[in-house]
Amino acid sequence: MILVFCELKDGQIRKPSAEALSEGRRLADVVGKPLGALFAGASCAGSAEAAKYGADVILTAESPTLTSYSSDAYATVLADAVKAKGVTVLLAAATAIGKDVAPRAAARLGAGYASDVTALSMVDGKLQAIRPVYAGKAFATTSFASSVQVATTRPNVFPAVEKAGAGATEALTAPAGDFKSVVKEILAKASGKVDLSEANVIVSGGRGMKDGANFKILEDLADAIGGVVGASRAAVDAGWGLPHSMQVGQTGKVVSPTLYIACGISGAIQHIAGMSGSKFIVAINKDPEAPIFKLANYGIVGDLFEVVPELTKAAKALGIGSN
Amino acid sequence: MKILVALKQVPDTETKIKVAADGRSLDPADVKWITSPYDEYALEEAIRIKEGRGAEVVALSVGGDSAKDVLKNALALGADTAVLLKGDGQGDAFAVAQMIAAYAKDKGFDLILCGNKGLGGDNAALGPMLAELLGVAQANVIVKLELGDGTFKAEREIESGSEIVEGALPAVITAQKGLNEPRYASLKGIMAAKKKTIEELDAAPAVAGSLISALALPPERPAGRKLEGDSATQAMALIQALKDEAKVF
Ligand SMILES: Cc1cc2nc3c(=O)[nH]c(=O)nc-3n(C[C@H](O)[C@H](O)[C@H](O)COP(=O)(O)OP(=O)(O)OC[C@H]3O[C@@H](n4cnc5c(N)ncnc54)[C@H](O)[C@@H]3O)c2cc1C
Ligand SMILES: Cc1cc2nc3c(=O)[nH]c(=O)nc-3n(C[C@H](O)[C@H](O)[C@H](O)COP(=O)(O)OP(=O)(O)OC[C@H]3O[C@@H](n4cnc5c(N)ncnc54)[C@H](O)[C@@H]3O)c2cc1C
Numbered sequence: 001m002i003l004v005f006c007e008l009k010d011g012q013i014r015k016p017s018a019e020a021l022s023e024g025r026r027l028a029d030v031v032g033k034p035l036g037a038l039f040a041g042a043s044c045a046g047s048a049e050a051a052k053y054g055a056d057v058i059l060t061a062e063s064p065t066l067t068s069y070s071s072d073a074y075a076t077v078l079a080d081a082v083k084a085k086g087v088t089v090l091l092a093a094a095t096a097i098g099k100d101v102a103p104r105a106a107a108r109l110g111a112g113y114a115s116d117v118t119a120l121s122m123v124d125g126k127l128q129a130i131r132p133v134y135a136g137k138a139f140a141t142t143s144f145a146s147s148v149q150v151a152t153t154r155p156n157v158f159p160a161v162e163k164a165g166a167g168a169t170e171a172l173t174a175p176a177g178d179f180k181s182v183v184k185e186i187l188a189k190a191s192g193k194v195d196l197s198e199a200n201v202i203v204s205g206g207r208g209m210k211d212g213a214n215f216k217i218l219e220d221l222a223d224a225i226g227g228v229v230g231a232s233r234a235a236v237d238a239g240w241g242l243p244h245s246m247q248v249g250q251t252g253k254v255v256s257p258t259l260y261i262a263c264g265i266s267g268a269i270q271h272i273a274g275m276s277g278s279k280f281i282v283a284i285n286k287d288p289e290a291p292i293f294k295l296a297n298y299g300i301v302g303d304l305f306e307v308v309p310e311l312t313k314a315a316k317a318l319g320i321g322s323n
Numbered sequence: 324m325k326i327l328v329a330l331k332q333v334p335d336t337e338t339k340i341k342v343a344a345d346g347r348s349l350d351p352a353d354v355k356w357i358t359s360p361y362d363e364y365a366l367e368e369a370i371r372i373k374e375g376r377g378a379e380v381v382a383l384s385v386g387g388d389s390a391k392d393v394l395k396n397a398l399a400l401g402a403d404t405a406v407l408l409k410g411d412g413q414g415d416a417f418a419v420a421q422m423i424a425a426y427a428k429d430k431g432f433d434l435i436l437c438g439n440k441g442l443g444g445d446n447a448a449l450g451p452m453l454a455e456l457l458g459v460a461q462a463n464v465i466v467k468l469e470l471g472d473g474t475f476k477a478e479r480e481i482e483s484g485s486e487i488v489e490g491a492l493p494a495v496i497t498a499q500k501g502l503n504e505p506r507y508a509s510l511k512g513i514m515a516a517k518k519k520t521i522e523e524l525d526a527a528p529a530v531a532g533s534l535i536s537a538l539a540l541p542p543e544r545p546a547g548r549k550l551e552g553d554s555a556t557q558a559m560a561l562i563q564a565l566k567d568e569a570k571v572f
Contacts, residue, residue, distance in 0.1 A: 069486075071451065071461045096481035100463050103416075103448040107455035112417060112532025115446040132541070134349075134443045137340040141347075141537035145530075180460035181490025184476075189484035197482065201571070225572065244466075244501050245480065250336060250442065251360060251500050259571045270336050276541070280569045282561065283547075296547040298564060300557045310558035318562055320572045 001057070001085050002028045003036040005078055005092040005101070011046035015198060016093030016155035018053050023120060023158040024091050025054030025165070030122045035165060036085060040077045040174070042067040051167025053160065058167055059085070063174030070179040071100055078105035081172060082148060089127050091120075094152035095197075102152050111148035116254070118157050118277065127151060135250050135273030155198050156256045157277065189245060193228045196248065201227030201259045204248055204275070205235055208264015208285065208304055212240025217308045218263060224315040230255065232265045249274035261311075263304045267292025284308065324378040324470075326369045327432045329423055329449070330362040330397055331412065331441045332390045342538050349538065358393045361438025364498035367505040368468060369436050370401040376470070378434075379403050383426065385419050386412030391521055398516035399508035405519070410526025416444070417532035420452035425527035427457060432493055434475075439464045439497040450497035460490035466501040 004024040006017040013021070021037055028035040036057040037050035044060040051058065061077045078101060082090055090105065092098035094116040106113035114129035118139075121128050127149035129142040196202060203222045205215055218229045230253070231246040248255055250273035260278035265271060267283070267290055275281070276295065283296035284304045293299045300307050315321065334340075334354045341350035369380045382397035384390040385408045394405035408422050427435065435457075440447035447463070454461035460475075466485065467478035470492070477488045480499055508516075550557040550564075565571045 071454075071463075075451075075455065096464070096479075099447050100451060100461075103446075104451040104455045104461065106448075106532065107417065107420065107452035110530070110532070112415065112534075113446070113448050113452075114533060115448055128536075131445075133445065133538075134334065134338070134340050135336060136541060138342065138349075139539050139541055140535045141539075142533050143536040144533050146532045149533075179490075181462055181488050181494065183486045184489050185487040186481075186483070187478070187485045187487070195482035245484070259565065259569075273336075280565065280571055281544075281547075282565075293547065293549075295544055297545075297569070298561055299547050299549045300561060301549060302554055302557060306554040307558060310554045311562060314555075314558045314562040317559075318566060320562060320566065 001034050001036050001087045002089040002091070003038055003081060003085065003087040005038045005090070005098065006047070006050060007093070007095060007097060008039060008041065008044065008046050013046065013049050014093070014095070015160060016095050016153070018160040019155065019158040020091050020093045020153045021050060021053040021055065022161040023153055025161070025163055027089065027120060027122055031125060036087070038078065038081050040066050040074055048167060048169070051165045052162050054163040054165040056166045056168065058169045059172050060169065061172040061174040065177045066174055069097060069183040070181060071104055072180045073175045074101040075104040075108060076175045077172070078102070079108040082109055084172070088148060090148065090150045092152050094154050098152045102150055106150040109148045109150070111146045111150045112144040114142040114151040116154045117151050118154050120151065120153070132277070135269055136276040137269070154254070154256060156200070189243070196228060196230050196246070196253045196255050199228045199255065199257050201225055202230050202248070202255055202257045203227050203261045203263065204230035204232065204265060205263050206232035206265030207234040207238065209235055212242055215242070217305070221308055221312045221315070224312045224321055226321045227259070232271050262292050263308060265292055266290050267295060324372065324376065324433045325431055326372060326378050326380045327427055327435045328362070328366045328369045328380060328382050328397065328402065329435065329437045330366065330382055330384045330393045331359045331438065332356045332384060332386050332393045333359045333442045333444070336442065340540070342540065347535050347538050356389055356392065358396060359438050359442045361440060361442070361498050361500070363505040364500065364502045365436035365438055366397055366400060366402065367503045368498060371503060372470065373401065381406060383408065383423065384412065385410050385422050385526055394521050395516055396508065398519050399512040400506065401512065405521045407521050407523045408526040409523060415531040415533050416446045416448040417452055418529035420449050420456055421529035422526040423453055424456035426524070434470070434492060435495045437495065437497045439499050450495050454495035457493070457495070460494040462488040462490065462494060463497045464499045465496050466499050468496060468502065
């Protein structure tokens with residue numbers, strides 16, 4: 001069986017999990033194996049949706065002991081399910097939880113692990129993964145030596161594809177408690193917008209923005225085209241009051257939106273490391289020689305303080321984001 | 324309190340990547356090696372704990388002779404002792420985790436600090452794997468750490484903001500940017516480090532879980548298009564192109 005660990009939010013499967021599930025379905029079809037979806041928590045209501053993305057079996061570990069996330073408890077759920085079901089490939093989305101639990105479960109299973117992968121295939125019955133390394137300056141093909149293979153899939157890279165599966169349900173025993181660490185509290189950030197790593201459209205500002213207050217024009221554009229706002233490290237470190245959670249790049253977030261608009265960002269290699277996986281890149285910079293233009297599908301040489309408000313206007317004029 | 328800090332030597336971010344003749348590894352010819360930046364936060368945190376409540380700080384790296392530079396620097400910054408586990412520190416994270424676990428197992432460390440990911444490899448795997456192999460708690464991507472009596476409280480970055488993780492020591496904690504501001508080595512520290520020796524041990528044998536079977540340069544992005552005219556014209560042309568050509572909207 002190919003098993004995909006899925007996360008629920010407000011009773012719905014999170015998009016990165018739906019993507020991982022769809023990729024799991026594709027791989028399961030290649031090797032002719034069933035696809036399982038695994039859920040854990042105090043309640044797994046909403047897990048039935050996994051059938052929509054091709055799950056043949058939906059496994060749920062439901063227990064009050066799993067009300068809050070615990071690395072070792074969840075690792076136990078994953079590893080036990082793998083052992084019980086004879087799973088050969090275990091996938092999860094490369095989310096905060098996925099990246100925390102998957103390597104721990106892999107170590108328990110004596111399994112190799114590939115993190116934040118951008119492509120998967122089955123070669124001679126075993127998983128093979130492709131992942132960017134060295135700030136996206138190279139792509140490594142990871143092969144596995146172990147009989148169980150574990151990988152996390154980068155959000156926004158694999159398409160979520162609806163394909164009906166049998167969706168038979170089965171309850172698993174959840175770990176009893178006494179965990180080594182537990183999440184006690186979630187401190188939400190102010191905006192409540194989607195996270196950069198899951199955003200479809202990102203408008204980012206760099207040192208060329210000159211001041212944190214000027215990010216308002218990026219917010220306006222982002223609102224008009226249904227995006228969220230990011231920043232370069234130069235902008236985050238400038239003392240403009242921008243949180244590190246906005247930073248895109250090697251020491252910030254790695255993003256792969258459909259559209260990335262870089263405003264007043266030069267295109268340093270460490271910034272590119274975080275956004276080169278974007279499908280379409282737009283650069284707005286007054287310096288025609290800025291390295292970001294080498295990467296851009298569309299470039300505008302000009303003053304961002306003039307161009308960005310015009311973009312917002314044009315988007316509104318063409319009715320973007322209103323549908 | 325006894326703290327282990329795992330430090331990895333990685334290629335500098337400015338390194339021009341060339342694939343070696345074997346087609347699956349990095350050509351080391353012009354590579355400049357540095358300490359992975361996240362590991363600097365890990366080390367700084369250990370030194371601050373030492374300065375605050377008192378602790379013995381052991382710096383450890385898995386690698387060849389060149390990894391000694393990382394350890395010398397750690398000693399200059401305030402680590403008490405340094406250990407080089409001689410082995411392939413650039414290989415599979417699971418194998419490296421086994422080597423570190425074999426060393427740390429019966430040494431009585433209360434806290435093990437790592438970077439949340441090694442720059443370049445970016446697996447973010449070693450910390451959780453090490454925690455599992457040692458059978459201890461983990462908290463990853465940490466921007467704030469408080470230690471109690473046999474317990475820890477850590478703030479960890481997640482998509483929607485952050486969360487507070489509490490657990491028991493011993494624990495593996497992986498550092499994220501924001502945890503602290505690493506210091507520079509003082510002249511006094513550098514001089515003191517010169518008198519210290521790096522303990523060299525052969526890394527324990529380990530089983531690899533994965534291997535890199537090919538390393539390739541990314542495909543060139545197709546040449547882009549510059550939009551001409553005044554700002555309003557450029558803006559309209561861009562939105563139209565994104566809508567009609569790219570079909571983004
Ligand atoms: C270990 C390490 C890790 C790093 N990690 C990251 C990371 O995660 N993310 C990251 O972003 N950086 C990172 N950096 C920093 C990186 O090297 C660059 O310094 C940074 O990305 C530069 O940010 P910038 O492009 O905003 O600023 P600059 O390079 O200063 O570029 C500003 C640009 O704005 C343009 N501009 C100015 N005014 C205007 C205007 N009115 N209209 C239009 N254009 C204008 C300029 O022409 C220029 O191109 C890292 C560096 C190191 C060493
Ligand atoms: C270009 C390139 C070529 C590669 N070639 C191969 C290959 O040929 N074969 C292969 O199997 N793998 C190869 N790898 C994989 C890569 O080296 C492993 O991913 C890597 O060793 C695990 O490190 P990481 O930095 O990704 O680990 P992470 O899990 O991201 O590291 C997290 C933390 O663990 C600690 N840590 C990690 N390694 C060490 C260490 N050596 N000593 C002390 N502490 C450490 C540090 O605190 C670090 O911050 C290659 C990677 C790249 C980028």
